[in-house]
Amino acid sequence: MQTTWWQEAYMSVRVLLPTAFTKHTGGKKELDSSASNLSGLVADIEKTFPDLALHLKDETGHLRKFINVYVNDEDIRFLGNEKYEFKDGDEVMLIPSIAGGC
Amino acid sequence: MSSVCSYELRCRECGRSYGNQPLSICDECFSPLEVFHDLEAARGVFTRDAISKGPHSIWRYRALLPVPEGFESDLAVGDTPLFRAPHLEKKIGAGKLYIKNDAVCLPTLSFKDRVVAVALANARAFGFDTVGCSSTGNLANAVAAQSARLGLKACILIPADLEPAKILNTQVYGARLVRIDGNYDHVNRLCSQIADRFNWGFVNVNLRPYYAEGSKTVGYEIAEQMGWKLPDNVVVPMAGGSLITKIKKAFAELIALGLVEEKKVRFFGAQATGCSPISTAVKTGNDMEPQKPSTIARSLAIGNPADGPYAKKAILESGGWAEDVSDEEVVAGIQMLAEAEGIFTETAGGVTTAVTKKLIAQGRIKEGETTVLCITGNGLKTTDVLTELYATEPAVRPRLKDFEEYLSSLNALPTTASADADNLVAGGVHVR
Numbered sequence: 304m305q306t307t308w309w310q311e312a313y314m315s316v317r318v319l320l321p322t323a324f325t326k327h328t329g330g331k332k333e334l335d336s337s338a339s340n341l342s343g344l345v346a347d348i349e350k351t352f353p354d355l356a357l358h359l360k361d362e363t364g365h366l367r368k369f370i371n372v373y374v375n376d377e378d379i380r381f382l383g384n385e386k387y388e389f390k391d392g393d394e395v396m397l398i399p400s401i402a403g404g405c
Numbered sequence: 406m407s408s409v410c411s412y413e414l415r416c417r418e419c420g421r422s423y424g425n426q427p428l429s430i431c432d433e434c435f436s437p438l439e440v441f442h443d444l445e446a447a448r449g450v451f452t453r454d455a456i457s458k459g460p461h462s463i464w465r466y467r468a469l470l471p472v473p474e475g476f477e478s479d480l481a482v483g484d485t486p487l488f489r490a491p492h493l494e495k496k497i498g499a500g501k502l503y504i505k506n507d508a509v510c511l512p513t514l515s516f517k518d519r520v521v522a523v524a525l526a527n528a529r530a531f532g533f534d535t536v537g538c539s540s541t542g543n544l545a546n547a548v549a550a551q552s553a554r555l556g557l558k559a560c561i562l563i564p565a566d567l568e569p570a571k572i573l574n575t576q577v578y579g580a581r582l583v584r585i586d587g588n589y590d591h592v593n594r595l596c597s598q599i600a601d602r603f604n605w606g607f608v609n610v611n612l613r614p615y616y617a618e619g620s621k622t623v624g625y626e627i628a629e630q631m632g633w634k635l636p637d638n639v640v641v642p643m644a645g646g647s648l649i650t651k652i653k654k655a656f657a658e659l660i661a662l663g664l665v666e667e668k669k670v671r672f673f674g675a676q677a678t679g680c681s682p683i684s685t686a687v688k689t690g691n692d693m694e695p696q697k698p699s700t701i702a703r704s705l706a707i708g709n710p711a712d713g714p715y716a717k718k719a720i721l722e723s724g725g726w727a728e729d730v731s732d733e734e735v736v737a738g739i740q741m742l743a744e745a746e747g748i749f750t751e752t753a754g755g756v757t758t759a760v761t762k763k764l765i766a767q768g769r770i771k772e773g774e775t776t777v778l779c780i781t782g783n784g785l786k787t788t789d790v791l792t793e794l795y796a797t798e799p800a801v802r803p804r805l806k807d808f809e810e811y812l813s814s815l816n817a818l819p820t821t822a823s824a825d826a827d828n829l830v831a832g833g834v835h836v837r
Contacts, residue, residue: 305487322601323430358433368692369436370716376591378695378709398597399430400437 314347316393318348323399327355336395341362342386346393369400409782411446412471414438414614416713418461425471427531427611437711438614440471444661451662453633456625463519463622469658470523471615473530476631480554482522483622487630487777491746497762501775503636504742505627507782508750509540513550513574514783515543515751516648521551522621524608527615528557533606537561539596540609541589541644541704542571543751548608549580552830559606562592568703570786588698590708609645610666617712620648624655627777633667635659637774638725640761642707642753642781643674643683646716650778654721672720674727675760675768677702677735677752684727687720701732701751701790704782726769734759736790742780749784 320332334351338344343364349356361367372379373396380385389395412633414423414430417439423431429438451468459465463483486509490502507516521544526648528536537560538548545561552559559580563572564587575582585592593609600610608616628635635656641649649672660666675685679700685695693713698706720727730738735752745747750758757778764770784791801811 321597321630323432323435326432338824358435369430369711370592371709373594376587376645380695381697396594398766399566400709 313389314389316344316389316391318344319394319396320348321398324352324355324397327358328352336389339388340386341366341376341379344389371398371400372396373398408736411443412440415441419488425473427515427527427533427606428597429456429611429613440614440618440656442471444658446675448662451664453664454630463522463619466622466625466739469625470593471618472523476526476530478522478526480522480551481511483510483516485626487627490746490778493742493758496745496770497765499761499765499770499776500773503631503775503777504746504748504814505777505779507623507749507792508748508754508780508784512554513546514786515545515547516539516620516623516745516781517543517547518551518780519622520544520616521608523619524606524616525555525613526558527612528606528608529555531606531612533604534558535560536606536608536612537596537599538610539563539592541574542567542575542786543704544574544609545580545785546571546786549575549578549582549692551713552580553578556745562596563598564589564592564703566703568787570788570790574786580644588708589706590695593707595746604622616788617647617651620651621655621658623648623779624652625659627652627837628656628659631775633659633665635665635670636777638671638673638770638776639779640673640703640764640770640776641675641779642757643713643716643727644707644711644753646674646710646714648779648781649674650712650719652717653723670723672723673725673760673764674716674720676727676759677705677756678729678731680706680708682708683710683716684729686713686717687727693758694718700735702735702756703787704751704753705756726764728760728763730756730759730763734763736794738762739784739791740794743784748780750780750784751782751784751787752790753782754780754784754818 314337315335318334318336336344336347338347374393413425416436418436419434421433445538456465462481463482475825486506491505494502510516510518520746536552538544539562545563549559561575561580562583562585564585592655596610605762656670660667677700680698682693682696685818695709698708700706735755738755740760761778770776801807
């Protein structure tokens, strides 16, 4: 669904960051973003927290492989990843991988 | 590295050191942390002789386990049987097959007792009075039992649809059990947030690097029980992907310290097709993609396994492979191992057995090779997948005549026309 300029201007998603990031964010664990997709959102995080920007991506410029992105409880990879368009009120969580099972 | 401790946490990717603390993620590159042992400090201490004088449990390998100074445990975890499986060999046509039977690992009948024992030793040292985990069942049982024994409070989170036996086997120890309306990956994610918020020791979140080292004891035991020799192949079930990498690490440590001769062991990973992110990545050569699990092998149903990339690397480096099997093959695998060797394993063991059969049929495991199947859990916990296969038998009156009539009624059935003893006794429906 295409968003119009006025929707974009008011659109806001809440972004929650893990504790592992807080060393580079001055202790902050949240931000609001008006990005429309994942790369826009990562750019927003980098702009808000320039220190974190030094750590967030690997040498190929992608988000590091052990960082998972969830949108309203769903892994963004199940929603189309980069193609997913954020909607107003979306809650986005970045969480490092954790293990279980054998 | 501190003078009293021969191990510490290091980032698996960038190598940064973190000492010893309840932490599992590198705050520089956000990759997982792993326990690094100073093998030189263990040389001369971790010897065949010293181990043979140790207790009959995982604690005989203590010199290479991250256990804090002063910690003593009287809990006999591990030291499970390893034995040849001649009937299974005949059935699936392989060389020498051995079963490593953690279906009888104490105290809660799965290999998870090993990892929890090591994690909780550290939980105490870090000062936690409450521990927890996200679990597909076996881990829940192990945390509940061992925290009770150590006098720690436990809060355990599970997917709401878990097998009833695994739920009961957690509640009985007095643990707080929280059913989460979601799959394991949802539960896991919530636990990482809880561990951030509360000062609790989550065995598979902030204690994960210590916990994972407990899996090495499966590898140490296999080598010692084979007379300090390594097998040609090992078949390991994969959920989070950690166990297979830790058995490989254990073998590498034994080689480095001269306890076994150098040998390239091939590692084979086993998954259920309904949740096969790691085996798919191995077979296609692509990066691992998460999946939404749909399989009866719920103890392996982790759609986004954190150690998946490491498991894939370990398998391919070793010259091994990974395979996955359907739910029907899982059940057939459970029945095959039970009927052939008298071992009743849970669905994960059915996966391992069925995948081994498949790998032999593909020629990836060959005649003349020695192969160890890692059976990680007990069938009594997942009886629900079998109940429909075994009909309730009619009650026969306690008279010899009635018994004879009962036998002839069985003979009259077309499926048991040959009426040999096997057919008379075996009442199950075979799905294979």
